[in-house]
Amino acid sequence: MSRTQMMPVQALYSPISDAIQRHEAGVRKSKKAVLTGSGRAWREDEEAYLLQTRLQKMPYKHIAVHLNKTELACRLHYHQLSRGSTRRKRTTSCSSDSPDPASGIPGLAASPIPNSKSRSISPAHIVGNYFATASPRLPAILPKPEPVAVSHPGESPQRHGIVMSEQSHEHLPSVTFRHGGPSYPSYHPPAPPLRLDCRELSPPSASAQGPVHVDLARLHSIYEVHRNAFWAVIAGDYGLNMSPAALEQAWKTGVCCPQHGGNPITPIASPDNDRKPLRRSPGLDKTRISSILGVDMEPMLREGWRRLRLGVCVVPPSLVNTIAARPAAVHCRQVVLKTPVSCTEPIMASKDGGPAPGHDPKSSSDYVQFNCLPPGGPLNRWSTTLTRGHDFPGAQAMLYGAGVPNREMMKNAPQVGIATVWWEGNPCKIIKGAVEKQGMLGWQFNTVGVSDAITMGGDGQRSRMRFSLQTRELIADSIESVTSAQHHDANISIPGCDKNMPGVVMAAARHNRPFIMVYGGTIRKGHSALLERHVNVSTCYEAAGAFAYGKLRAKTDAGAPGRESADVMEDIERHSCPGAGACGGMYTANTMATAIEAMGLTLPGSSSYPALSPEKARECERVGEVIKTTMERDIRPRDLLTRAAFENALVLTMILGGSTNGVLHFLAMANTAGVPLTLDDVARASDRTPFLADLAPSGKYLMEDLYEVGGTPSVLKMLIAKGLVDGSIPTVTGKTLAENVADWPSLDPGQQIIRPLEDPIKASGHIRILRGNIAPGGAVAKITGKEGLSFTGRARVFDRERDLNEALARGDIRREDGNLVLVVRYEGPKGGPGMPEQLRASAAIMGAGLTNVALVTDGRYSGASHGFIVGHVVPEAAAGGPVALVRDGDEVTIDAVLNRIDAAVSEAEMERRRAEWKAPEPRVKRGVLAKYARLVGDASHGAVTDGW
Template identity: 55%
Template sequence: MSDSDSSQRTGRSQSLPLTQFPRLHEADATTLSTDNATNTTPSLSHGDGRNHSTLVYKDHDPANATQHHHHGLPSLHIRTDIAGPVSMDALKENDAFLNQSLSPGSIPRRTPSLRAMLATSAPNEGLSPASISSPQLVAMGDITPLPSPIGGMTSWRHRRGSQSLSRTSSAMSRNGSSLSLRLSDSSQMLGPAESRSRNKPYPGLGKATAEISPDTPDKGPQETAHKHTRNRSLSEYVPPGRSVPIKPRPIAVSGAGLPQGMTSSVSTDSKSTNLHREEYLAIQRGIALPTVRPPTPPRSRGNEAGDVESVILQSPSPDASEEIYSVRSIRTDQPRKYRKLRQLGQGTFSQVSLAVRVENRESSEVNDGPVMDGLAPTTQKLVAVKIIEYGPAGGADEERLEVSLKREVEILKSVNHPSLVQLKAFGSDEKRALLVLDYCPGGDLFDVAASGVKPMSAAVIRRIFAELVDAVRYLHGNYIVHRDIKLENVLVTLPPTAMEKITDWRTYDRAVVTLSDLGLSRRIPEPPESPLLQTRCGSEDYAAPEILMGQPYDGRSTDAWALGVLLYAMMENRLPFDALPGARGDPEKLRARTPHRIARCEWAWYRYADSDGEWDPVKGKDLEGARECVEGLLKRNTRRKGLDEIAALDWVKDAIDVPDSEETALNKVSRNVTQPISQGASQAMLYATGLTEEDMNKAQVGISSVWYNGNPCNMHLLDLSNRVREGVQKAGLVGFQFNTVGVSDAISMGTKGMRFSLQSRDLIADSIETVMGGQWYDANISIPGCDKNMPGVLMAMGRVNRPSLMVYGGTIKPGCAKTQNNADIDIVSAFQAYGQFLTGEITENQRFDIIRNACPGGGACGGMYTANTMATAIEVMGMTLPGSSSNPAESKAKDLECLAAGEAIKRLLKEDIRPSDILTRQAFENAMIVVNITGGSTNAVLHLIAIADSVGIKLDIEDFQKVSDRTPFLADLKPSGKYVMADLHNIGGTPSLLKFLLKEGVIDGSGMTVTGETLAKNLEKVPDFPADQKIIRPLSNPIKKTGHIQILRGSLAPGGSVGKITGKEGTRFVGKARVFDHEDDFIAALERNEIKKEEKTVVVIRYTGPKGGPGMPEMLKPSSALMGAGLGSSCALITDGRFSGGSHGFLIGHIVPEAAVGGPIGLVKDGDTITIDSEKRLLDLDVDETELARRRQEWEALRDAGKLPQTGLTMRGTLGKYARTVKDASHGCITDSVE
């Protein structure tokens, strides 16, 4: 077009034919616009498919449509027939600009769409080209109204009996926009200078009125037709044309600032200037309605990344009438359930519910936060759940919705900043999508700016702007541009009552605002590629000139511009490019010039201006820095300051001054003793330990080691603990070391001391839980060494459920004996040497050489015994740093792992990742798989069941059988193979093993780990196994096609038993029973050569169960003696006790019920035939029922007479307490059951 054509197109105002927008559905003329291209918040325009849009209200005559213009309420756009312009005489008669003074608490609500802006008041004429300004024509190509998903929309109240115009009237012909105010420093554009009177009342953006024709009779609140508007938005998204039935939406009225005696239930009183808020929009982001007191925010930073909410504990079978939302955590991919408390609102495409997380847990989680009025965490953290329906019910196109949601979720998942919105969980099915968002009790920034009678304080403005600059710079640093920064998209994390209590905003230690709405965000290319974008999108009032002019733009620069607009709005209570308050002239023309003022960067100060319109240093004495920011940002892109320059200004740089603010936010638990003035004695004790004032604000980490120097598995753990503490301190945290108890299985094996071994697992868990709870530590790093240490510390972590990780003490180096041709030996070699000596296979000198050199230093026993089994299982579950289970105890790798634990625990604290987030059902599935792959200890069955119970997951012995049936046995590791953990470490260790299993699809890599990343992410850069390695077999050539752990039941074990059958022994064994009530009796019989090789014998050792032992001792000494004596092929061994990870042979343990409580194993006699069939999973006693009944009567008589072997049930002391509280082996031998 020519310039002359363009110059003629600014004078006329006619209606815009719907056909001007060919992508809109003309059949029913219903235009649907979605929330940030996610179809979650509806905006609609109704039309009749002709040249104008029509919606006939009840009791409303379309012919009089021109008399009804009700403005406000963004995100919902309903246009009535557009009539001719209002005469200037009518405007002058009651010009609100001349009759109202500037209200400090008023800010314009939402801006209308640009399409609405282009629409004029002539109902039946097409839009003449001369009626559109050139910037509008440039921007018109892909403009679509885009609703804001933020709640907090307002509408204007009627003034009865008058036709006075509010500031909104100036935009009346542009679809009734309650758009932000604009001003220009061009007097010609603003109108006569004398109209710029600061003494005139001016409602600003927040308070205004609508026009009612004098001819229109008064109507009550229920009869008044409202016209709703929302932000003018530029968007690349054009929704599909679909017919969706529109339900009327209720209007909730804000009670903020109402006259005394008037509640928010009052509707449209014409004399009231309070804001209307449409309820379903008010809660789109979890914004509380003013009539409901919102819950107080958490003590931690607003929207700090994390995945743990306080939960409501429910019974396994909740009320069927309750609606439960099933989603998956964004951060951990763990299933989550939220219970609907009530519906908050209903939109065309979505509804929003207030909800709270629920779990099926037997015991409640401790509320770790202090209760402080207005600032404390509640025991039930509320969330807002958006329910987006697909198809005809919701009107959302499934394919478009999927693309939009994936794009936004991908960006949300990649960012982590305390002042950025956090998507907590997401779920979808064939009918709907669910988005779980943080509940923000403070509303949006528009409310804060518009609700008060007095302006926002300079301190609040400075703090909020500094946070937003930091958040946007964070996005830009990750090559993400926001593209829709505005007041409505900034949420406030504190309710007004809490904000009033803050006296120093510079030192406030949590985020105050959250920048939301990343739906229009995009990733930009990294250098050297060009970052310029083409798509015009965002909200027009905040759009930079280059966007309106249709030029390629740098999204980082346009984001900076929008922040300048936002800062100006907080200062002036208006937007910079609105016409000056009181400007005379046709309101339509004044409003139409807004894009021109933006394009020319024409704006001026108003509230802080002197008589000449320049900045007044007296009025703005506390906002000089803000002036510098605004004037540096609201310039053309060639002269505009970047955010790095803005952030370097003292006014921004020094706005937040919280010493160690990052660490301070992490001490959510320890602050209960370090902060309250009432805890002075607690603080005095902590100062006595050497803490400084600075330390008192840091998170405290309990470093629990199972150190004692009486066992090689544990003797080096103090050194590791010191290194861990060093890493914790380097991470800016406080580390407190403490110890717990331990028992050496190898030293106590074969003696009564072994009865204390399994019990020590629960004592370790109890002691760590005790210290963590009593000392108020924020996190835990545990350093175990020996067999029962690992499950003990994991059980404590699960019970306490604070950020935790484990540093395994590491494995011992192989020993070497000259008499064994310098072959590698280990602790099992020492056990088997006894049997070899008894049979004469070796001499006493050879035996001594073996035991003297089997253990060359510190570290756990080297084969795939219980310690290494549990360490490997715990690593695949995600509770250790990569490589922890295979790093040797005495190695540089272990040293570096200890140092790295400090930064790792800090990240867990920052992201609030807890054991319950990591120890998921899938994590335990992975653990069971790896135990079978590696031929691990049967103790894993007991321990994994117990650990699962500590985090509320039900695991039973049949789960192990299911996994074993589908999992091959691949590792040629001791005790059944020939290699040790050090050999596995030399070919890549556990990480390379897990990568191999992940690539083969054997394990799941989606689970969260203590690195803050998924297991699969941790393994991305791990090297593969060497091609010629012999330790781990390929899946095509397993040692055994199924796992070695077999769960057997039958007449001898009706409650279950656990077999360790690798296949080398065969899969079926039938033999005659040889019964022993004590382990020592069997060893004596073996020494007397009473067990013959030529006879098939099933050795039965009983009264060694959890209650009978008590303590369920391991039978490593008997099993090793059998193997050493060469009886492995002719003897099987069954027991109600346990077996060590070092045991191998045809072994069945964990028999339930045990002999001490009357189990069938207590009725077996010498010579009975016993059948063990792993293929049929049977453990049967070949004795008829009549005989068994007679034997039971005898057993009960002996029990009543006190002539049975002593059990823990009659003992006192720690073993007696253990025997009376312990559950059976099939239930993990836990001692804290509530049943």
């Protein structure tokens, strides 16, 4: 391996000098004897070896994956070492010209490494320029290290490290070491690392592997850098509520928890040489075992491990059951607690031991809190937020649609997420085959995606909707990263939900390589037997409002057994989402899919084909041929993302009654593509475009219905003929948009979904851009005209969506209170953070029949929202916008004709309130949302994170 090849590894895990200095300062202090599990002091060379074995996984980010088996094996190695009695000989000379970072590791000698030809010396631990001769009683379970001087061409053998030979006892564990030191010369080929896995009973042969180089100085530096994270993971795995520093000390002293006058807790496995009983052994039980945590114990037994001791705190209930179920050749003493130990207690050594007086583990700067369930506790403690009762019917509907088989599973079964790069039912399976048929290589990779109907679950700090919008940026970032880093020549993206589609388009604008989007497709209609009509996910949220206000009833025999309100709610949840596909109305997913088709970035018909239709499968088969055409003709995304394309998208969105989220996404996509687009452009498009589609949420039809009368291409064909859409724009097919739809059938005569231009639902677009003393930077309203064109009411202010939802659930918002403008603030991109949607509130208002209520927020609305709603208020409250100054009782007027939103408050009063206003503390200070809040721009510029 060349030096160049090794540099990325070395750069990624470079030692941190001050961490090393801290360690060296620590080892200069007087050392106290520490005890092994068998009660005698550890030798320093044993400590060094334990450190070495513990370090081998440190360069990895996800050490928890192999933690159980790795840690157990390391500890078995260590306690085997403890059986030796001869102390190593300490040397007194040092030939190093400069301090070695590892020189402070206990158990390291200070003597030059002998020449590589000296093969007859005893096994040694070699670090940097030093080595320490180990005990001659080193057991055969350990691979024997051989000293080797590694030299490069033209250099004297100065850079040294330990080389672990492949010689190891048959049937015994092998050892993993990751290369971290100097690179090998060309004539000394590197070997892949051996794995420390007790289940691998025989290591690879020497001829196949060769020696493995270990730089203990680098490993020690890595340990210093990652020490807290390393011990925190161990604490989490064993369910210990201790600071990493306390756990490290406890581990070194041969226990797993500080004793504090309580029971001594031994490691999960240790040689029981003294055979003394534990100080307290309630429920003592002898069990015959052959396996702990899936690790084969037979090799250990052959090496003299005749008895194993299990610790009180270390054995979770699952392991106790495992041990009881696997009898074998040895007896094991097992301790079972009489009373459950709560994982939220600071110390878990014993129920009656407790922490030392005055000891507060949270006072440690590196304290990490771990929570877990008491024995026998429910496992669905997170998913129950969505599945208990009927608080989140949309989420339950989506989960039923995803395959939850019955109510029992919905309410009680824990839900386990399985992150995968690819799965059998994804359309990319067909697409990869189509690409390969064209003589090209198809490389599948994945990115993130969330379902907004499920993220809608939870309130306040439990709300997951805050995570939704920022996934658009994550999707764009990840696709840009993979496409660019992997040198892909083209990209086919397969999005399926709201933020997915703008995310993949933004990525395409960034990498600017031939690109096609294949929409995952819309869902089929559901049907409620008790309502006796079609239902969809939007029905769930409106039914929740009706349910809360006692207005949800079966169409016939209401109130009869099996037809009560709760039965109707259950029926809606079970049948709103009958299978795969994006939400079926003109919600955000279908808004973006139709708009992107109008921009020329998909094949004709992609946006209206149902997910499980044969047409969708044929589209996937055709896309391989078309992506090859884009490559051959060098058709790039930025060639297609033109001003005319965005105007087409805006016009079609107004025609179909699309989501207000479309405005946010069009601004973001245009920003990324370098196309000037503002709220004023949106306003102009709305002014000149009629609203024609009777589609949900404000209408009665779904995208499946539109598909059956011709779909998006038929609508585009009509709009091109009427001069509302520019048919001359280029598309991914190599043809113009007009050529793509020329052979498509016209809309079915007599269909009622798309009204004639001469008889629109509303003469101008339903999306209005408002400004005023509440929103000087702009706001986006969705007003179809069915609610009227202006609204005036008294303000009722909520600083959290949760507070409004609770008021609605209690029935505190009443029709007899007169006209109300409900203001929900501090829910913008920075304040939320994440600009969550207010669908629960807007749907509950509609379901309860509260037509005397308008809703204003600096957050967003779902595409399923409708009513007199205003969102995207800029500046947002968290940024000190005027919406933060509105108070209960202020008169607020919304005018969709004059495009104004104003509070009847004088400028002087506003200034007085501003002087009293104080910015609230950020709701999130760590993690992806905190990072998003720091980077994101305002909604009037698309809420992007990479420049606005």
